[in-house]
Amino acid sequence: MPDSPTVGRRERKKAATRQAIADAALELFLKQGFEQVSVRDIAERADVSTTTLFAHFPSKEALVFDRDEDIEAELVAAVRERPSGQGVVEALRAHALKSWVSIASDPRLHRFTALVDQTPALSKHAERMWMRHAATLGTVIAEELGRETDDLACSALARFVLQIPTLAKGRHDPRAAVETVFDLLIHGWQSQHDSRGAITGSYKG
Amino acid sequence: MPDSPTVGRRERKKAATRQAIADAALELFLKQGFEQVSVRDIAERADVSTTTLFAHFPSKEALVFDRDEDIEAELVAAVRERPSGQGVVEALRAHALKSWVSIASDPRLHRFTALVDQTPALSKHAERMWMRHAATLGTVIAEELGRETDDLACSALARFVLQIPTLAKGRHDPRAAVETVFDLLIHGWQSQHDSRGAITGSYKG
């Protein structure tokens, strides 16, 4: 019994097909580049019809991010199952450091991250992926805090936190970048007073 | 002399062509819906070839946001030409209230905003538009404050501020939403302590 109970042959085959498609896609993309591979090539390699391919993935770009749903689930879990007494922001910070940063800097995934970074269509898609999760995350945060589902502070927090992966990407020290931005979110930009120039000056300062 | 000097016939004709295309597009989109109109229809209506159409606009979606560049220019100007002594954040807040909020709630533009809101491809494109401006805005802010071009606090501020249009859209009081989010950016989420639940609780709180 390879899986959890009540998983019939049908579902296993479906998962296998999906995985075969994702694997074929990644392999071809890494070898030839995203633009150089057509969905028909991928379907061929995975031995399915293009119709089936699009039954499993909504677009060519989505083939690369097949763990999309898991990532959202982990994000939600990080907030929902945080240690009692821990604030939502701290839970998100911990999750960001543990999951995003280490994944992004894992040398085994370097070829993957390079592929995404070097392909505009994929970077674009990744960015939109995070924003799609923002709505979900926003309602989860609101729920956790007992606020209205569409509470503005919660929606804003969700959107801003999910900008962080994009913001940290490509920095020499992504970990430090994540920490810095979380500190900014917590304390606000008024704390940005230094000798050079204040971000939040008052009128006639 | 209809324009500024040194504007020859060539440039005027080019601008006219561009405008004709944008006008044709908007007219058809409003009448029949974005998906129901093909770029060939639009080109036909504007009496140009589809090749010409794509020489002026990079995509079908972009036909709707032909003021894109002006909007970015205004954004940059709002920061660069702010009253002396005014903080960057305050300048952005003022610009948001003056330009974005009033445009978004202008009844004359209702059909336009409704079109965008009801067409996923267009909402998506609008959101990406703002993010494209984030890079520019980030460097301008950094420049104004005499920081490194890629200063993290500046990049983050730019991205977050440009989330605000999306965040405020669809709220019953967009103006209040803008104000609230700017206050959050300035003071941070630690200020979110109320009787129900603190966003930034500490461990073992």
Added chain:
DNA sequence: TCCATAAGTGCAACCGTTACAGTTTCGGCT
């Protein structure tokens, strides 16, 4: 055992987008 239904197939078409090779139109320069 039988059947409703989900998964997969193959084909054809739609449509956004681009390459290409050519023509017309300007604007600067002599």
Added chain:
DNA sequence: AGCCGAAACTGTAACGGTTGCACTTATGGA
């Protein structure tokens, strides 16, 4: 005034992502 290179524009054809459709096959539950 007249020439020339560049810019704007054209028409056609193709490419490739995506979808609709009618159909077959396999599966799990009744």
